[in-house]
Amino acid sequence: MIGVMGAGAFGTALAIALGKAGHTVNLWCRNADQARDMAELRCNRAYLPNAPFPESLHVTQDLALAAKGTALLIAVPLQSMRAAIADLGAPSAALVACCKGIELHSGLGPTRVLEDTLPGITSAVLTGPSFAADIAIGRPTALTLACADNVTGAVLQQALTTPTLRLYRTSDTVGAELGGALKNVMAIACGAVIGAGLGDSARAATMTRGFAEMQRIGAALGARPETLSGLSGLGDLALTCTSDLSRNYRLGLSLGTGEKFDPSITVEGAATAHAMLRIANEKGLDVPITRTVTELLDGSTTITDAIDALMTRPLKEE
Numbered sequence: 001m002i003g004v005m006g007a008g009a010f011g012t013a014l015a016i017a018l019g020k021a022g023h024t025v026n027l028w029c030r031n032a033d034q035a036r037d038m039a040e041l042r043c044n045r046a047y048l049p050n051a052p053f054p055e056s057l058h059v060t061q062d063l064a065l066a067a068k069g070t071a072l073l074i075a076v077p078l079q080s081m082r083a084a085i086a087d088l089g090a091p092s093a094a095l096v097a098c099c100k101g102i103e104l105h106s107g108l109g110p111t112r113v114l115e116d117t118l119p120g121i122t123s124a125v126l127t128g129p130s131f132a133a134d135i136a137i138g139r140p141t142a143l144t145l146a147c148a149d150n151v152t153g154a155v156l157q158q159a160l161t162t163p164t165l166r167l168y169r170t171s172d173t174v175g176a177e178l179g180g181a182l183k184n185v186m187a188i189a190c191g192a193v194i195g196a197g198l199g200d201s202a203r204a205a206t207m208t209r210g211f212a213e214m215q216r217i218g219a220a221l222g223a224r225p226e227t228l229s230g231l232s233g234l235g236d237l238a239l240t241c242t243s244d245l246s247r248n249y250r251l252g253l254s255l256g257t258g259e260k261f262d263p264s265i266t267v268e269g270a271a272t273a274h275a276m277l278r279i280a281n282e283k284g285l286d287v288p289i290t291r292t293v294t295e296l297l298d299g300s301t302t303i304t305d306a307i308d309a310l311m312t313r314p315l316k317e318e
């Protein structure tokens with residue numbers, strides 16, 4: 001039995017994939033009307049209307065029920081996760097964060113927020129290149145499951161792998177979380193480049209220098225280089241910086257074109273850019289793309305000035 005907390009796009013997609021693979025899945029939803037609607041229609045009309053629920057997927061508002069079983073997958077936006085899990089108590093299930101980002105006020109990533117809020121629990125993070133819509137309809141997807149404890153990690157890898165969802169395992173939670181968090185910042189930057197009409201060459205340069213920035217940050221914060229070159233880093237960077245399906249990329253597009261962006265849409269990269277800039281300033285790290293993204297978001301620079309500033313930095317070795 002597996003629980004999923006959060007009936008948004010990603011939680012629902014994971015619940016469907018795991019249900020189709022034969023697991024009994026309890027999908028917890030905080031909103032009573034949405035829960036009733038999903039139970040009656042057998043689909044999540046609000047977030048994933050084209051993906052019917054398998055029979056073994058049960059909608060619940062009983063969090064204690066969702067927290068029983070092998071794992072509880074927590075698929076709420078990172079900035080809301082601390083509040084969302086506050087009432088979990090001492091769950092028997094291993095907690096698997098399925099979110100990407102750095103908490104604004106604490107500077108912590110997903111597993112650290114879980115451990116900080118619920119001391120003594122076993123935590124892991126599931127991250128990597130995957131759109132909810134692809135997972136929900138059974139398109140092949142490969143993700144990283146990171147757990148500091150190798151025994152628990154192996155149990156979770158086995159339990160959560162399905163015929164269409166292939167999980168690679170690492171104990172490097174720092175690297176996996178940084179990859180997932182920072183690729184969203186780079187996706188905003190790439191969206192801005194394309195939105196402003198600067199072209200694919202400029203996007204390739206932004207992705208590549210963005211990856212160099214991710215590696216620099218990773219080295220300073222204790223990530224393993226091979227984790228950042230894997231699915232959770234380079235893999236997710238490639239997906240998110242090149243697809244209109246990405247909300248972070250679309251926010252960037254709107255910064256580039258000057259169009260409005262719906263503030264109710266989940267975009268993890270915005271808060272993460274600000275959290276990362278603070279950490280980088282404290283550690284004396286050079287993060288020009290992250291800094292530029294915060295300035296574009298705050299409106300303290302324009303895309304034209306930002307590009308001028310990036311292009312006229314002192315020349316350096318690659």
Ligand SMILES: NC(=O)C1=CN([C@@H]2O[C@H](COP(=O)(O)OP(=O)(O)OC[C@H]3O[C@@H](n4cnc5c(N)ncnc54)[C@H](OP(=O)(O)O)[C@@H]3O)[C@@H](O)[C@H]2O)C=CC1
Nearest residue numbers: 006007008009010075076077080084099100130131132266
């Ligand atoms: N969508 C995708 O393709 C992918 C998303 N992710 C990651 O998954 C995480 C969740 O994103 P996603 O599912 O897309 O986001 P959505 O906006 O689709 O859904 C967010 C869900 O979280 C719920 N929620 C928000 N705040 C709380 C809270 N305080 N307590 C309980 N529930 C809460 C929302 O409930 P309500 O509807 O009531 O507001 C909603 O069910 C993000 O970190 C994202 O980066 C990772 C890979 C792919």
Ligand SMILES: O=C(CO)COP(=O)(O)O
Nearest residue numbers: 128129130131246247248
């Ligand atoms: O994380 C994702 C793909 O791996 C989803 O990206 P967005 O949150 O930008 O939509």
